[in-house]
Amino acid sequence: MSAPPWLVEMRGIEKRFGPVSALRSVDFAVRRGEVVGLVGDNGAGKSTLMKVLTGVYRPDAGEIWFDGRRVQFHSPQDSRRLGIEMVYQDLGLAENLDTVANLFLGREITRRVGPWRLLDERTMERHARDHLAGLRVELPSLRTPVEQLSGGQRQAVAIARATAFAAKLVIMDEPTASLAVTEAGKVLELIRRLKEQGVAVVLISHRLQDVLDVADRIVVLNRGRVAGVLDGRGARMEDVVALIVGGAA
Amino acid sequence: MRLEAYPRAAERGVPWDRLRGVLSRVDLLLVVLLIMGVLTALQPEFFLTRENLTNVARQISSNAILALGQFVVVATAGIDLSVGSVMGLCMTVLALLVKAGWPAWASLPAAILLGAAVGAANGLALTRLHLPHPFIATLATLNVARGVTYLLSGGVPISGLTPEVRWLGSADLVLLEGTRFATALPVSFLVVVALYAVGTVFMRRTRTGRHIYAVGGSPRAAQYAGLPVGRLLVLVYVLCGTLAGVAGVLLAGRVNSAYPTAGLGAELDSIAAVIIGGASFFGGRGTPGGVFLGAVIMGLVRNGLNLMNVSVFWQQVLIGVIILLAVYVDVLRRRAAQAEL
Numbered sequence: 001m002s003a004p005p006w007l008v009e010m011r012g013i014e015k016r017f018g019p020v021s022a023l024r025s026v027d028f029a030v031r032r033g034e035v036v037g038l039v040g041d042n043g044a045g046k047s048t049l050m051k052v053l054t055g056v057y058r059p060d061a062g063e064i065w066f067d068g069r070r071v072q073f074h075s076p077q078d079s080r081r082l083g084i085e086m087v088y089q090d091l092g093l094a095e096n097l098d099t100v101a102n103l104f105l106g107r108e109i110t111r112r113v114g115p116w117r118l119l120d121e122r123t124m125e126r127h128a129r130d131h132l133a134g135l136r137v138e139l140p141s142l143r144t145p146v147e148q149l150s151g152g153q154r155q156a157v158a159i160a161r162a163t164a165f166a167a168k169l170v171i172m173d174e175p176t177a178s179l180a181v182t183e184a185g186k187v188l189e190l191i192r193r194l195k196e197q198g199v200a201v202v203l204i205s206h207r208l209q210d211v212l213d214v215a216d217r218i219v220v221l222n223r224g225r226v227a228g229v230l231d232g233r234g235a236r237m238e239d240v241v242a243l244i245v246g247g248a249a
Numbered sequence: 250m251r252l253e254a255y256p257r258a259a260e261r262g263v264p265w266d267r268l269r270g271v272l273s274r275v276d277l278l279l280v281v282l283l284i285m286g287v288l289t290a291l292q293p294e295f296f297l298t299r300e301n302l303t304n305v306a307r308q309i310s311s312n313a314i315l316a317l318g319q320f321v322v323v324a325t326a327g328i329d330l331s332v333g334s335v336m337g338l339c340m341t342v343l344a345l346l347v348k349a350g351w352p353a354w355a356s357l358p359a360a361i362l363l364g365a366a367v368g369a370a371n372g373l374a375l376t377r378l379h380l381p382h383p384f385i386a387t388l389a390t391l392n393v394a395r396g397v398t399y400l401l402s403g404g405v406p407i408s409g410l411t412p413e414v415r416w417l418g419s420a421d422l423v424l425l426e427g428t429r430f431a432t433a434l435p436v437s438f439l440v441v442v443a444l445y446a447v448g449t450v451f452m453r454r455t456r457t458g459r460h461i462y463a464v465g466g467s468p469r470a471a472q473y474a475g476l477p478v479g480r481l482l483v484l485v486y487v488l489c490g491t492l493a494g495v496a497g498v499l500l501a502g503r504v505n506s507a508y509p510t511a512g513l514g515a516e517l518d519s520i521a522a523v524i525i526g527g528a529s530f531f532g533g534r535g536t537p538g539g540v541f542l543g544a545v546i547m548g549l550v551r552n553g554l555n556l557m558n559v560s561v562f563w564q565q566v567l568i569g570v571i572i573l574l575a576v577y578v579d580v581l582r583r584r585a586a587q588a589e590l
Contacts, residue, residue, distance in 0.1 A: 096466030096533035106474035
């Protein structure tokens with residue numbers, strides 16, 4: 001039974017690495033256009049859970065439902081095809097290439113020129129410009145290598161890349177961890193804008209204030225189990241922290 | 250460090266960046282012109298003659314073609330140490346096939362395909378055997394190919410190729426024949442220009458070329474984007490081996506012989522041209538046009554020193570100094586770009 005409000009539903013997910021149980025019967029769900037904060041201490045299982053969701057790992061037990069259908073992902077390409085995108089902590093950008101090339105990396109638009117199929121830079125740049133404008137991201141240039149952009153700008157490019165192709169769910173791993181306060185603020189704004197556009201977001205973050213600022217719900221993992229689910233509005237920092245460290249003493 | 254997160258002028262940035270891209274090429278071009286100016290001043294009656302320039306064009310052909318292949322590999326942060334040996338092997342096999350009565354239309358492609366096959370072996374050794382670094386696989390191939398070359402040739406040169414086989418490496422094409430602007434261009438140099446034109450389109454304007462830059466710039470990004478990283482790596486070594494075969498065919502044509510020591514140390518010359526031409530060993534940087542100018546600079550320096558009767562030993566010293574200078578200038582330029590941010 002996968003009632004439509006859920007975009008993603010993970011049920012009873014188990015994942016063991018040798019003798020270590022990384023995930024123990026974890027239930028996790030995201031609604032369409034919902035921002036879910038996923039928090040927990042190091043080793044609580046946040047990354048493992050998201051790697052199961054994106055198809056990097058295969059769960060030892062449990063089911064994944066997406067858009068009302070049972071799915072099994074064997075690789076990140078499988079989950080991406082259905083509209084699940086991941087923004088990695090290292091951003092996964094090719095630093096030597098420009099913004100346009102990064103947005104379209106692996107999905108370039110080409111046009112036929114005689115026997116050749118050449119990159120259609122003009123069309124890609126136009127789409128890139130429109131997409132960035134839709135997210136209200138401004139960059140000094142779309143044609144400088146991204147290594148010349150600031151940390152916040154690069155984060156924006158990575159998020160724009162994840163949402164450029166009809167993404168329904170974007171998972172962000174610590175998007176604000178290495179950013180100055182103003183730049184982190186821009187990223188949170190970007191998350192709100194995605195939500196307005198109907199894109200669901202899973203935000204993995206150690207910066208609890210960021211999570212409290214944007215999340216509709218907060219899921220707390222503690223040593224491979226769901227320690228609690230809080231409503232984003234009205235959740236208090238102390239409650240979240242208590243769940244994160246609960247049982248550690 | 251900028252404080253405002255997203256500065257304006259998104260539109261105006263583009264032409265300036267293009268200009269800067271062109272400029273970094275222009276300084277290589279300036280170096281070429283500077284060297285030519287100096288050589289003209291020093292050797293007015295020899296350097297700027299048609300014979301000498303034709304000679305330079307012919308001489309740099311093999312290194313320029315090896316360097317193009319080497320560049321495609323270096324763009325993925327790899328290295329191919331085997332190109333010199335592969336070139337020698339392809340020459341010897343070409344000569345043996347010619348002696349066995351194969352016509353040019355069969356022996357030339359066969360020799361070039363052999364280069365491609367050795368390249369494929371390099372690529373598969375890297376991706377399938379999971380050898381830790383292309384240095385190792387291609388170092389092995391360097392020795393194997395050279396050894397096989399000695400075995401096949403018995404250690405002696407095989408001379409006397411047919412005119413058809415020699416055409417690519419030795420013939421001149423006369424342009425504007427019958428007019429006072431008639432110019433004889435070596436066919437081998439036209440082959441170089443054609444290959445660099447195709448190489449530029451391939452690297453800068455096709456998906457595969459873009460993906461090669463991406464693999465070199467960030468293997469993780471390439472993997473995240475779902476690029477076929479293994480296949481791309483095999484491809485670049487195949488291209489490099491193929492071009493080594495072409496270089497061997499041209500050199501065999503030029504010297505009308507396959508000598509077993511041909512291409513000894515040529516891998517280092519090709520690497521030098523790639524580095525002088527502005528590519529980075531860390532991958533993802535440089536252009537075929539820059540590498541071409543790198544090969545031209547090396548050719549001009551050698552030619553000029555020859556004209557001035559400077560010993561080849563000093564030539565080698567000078568090439569070394571140029572490599573050092575070229576990379577240091579690049580370091581300075583990158584530091585300046587960083588400071589700008």
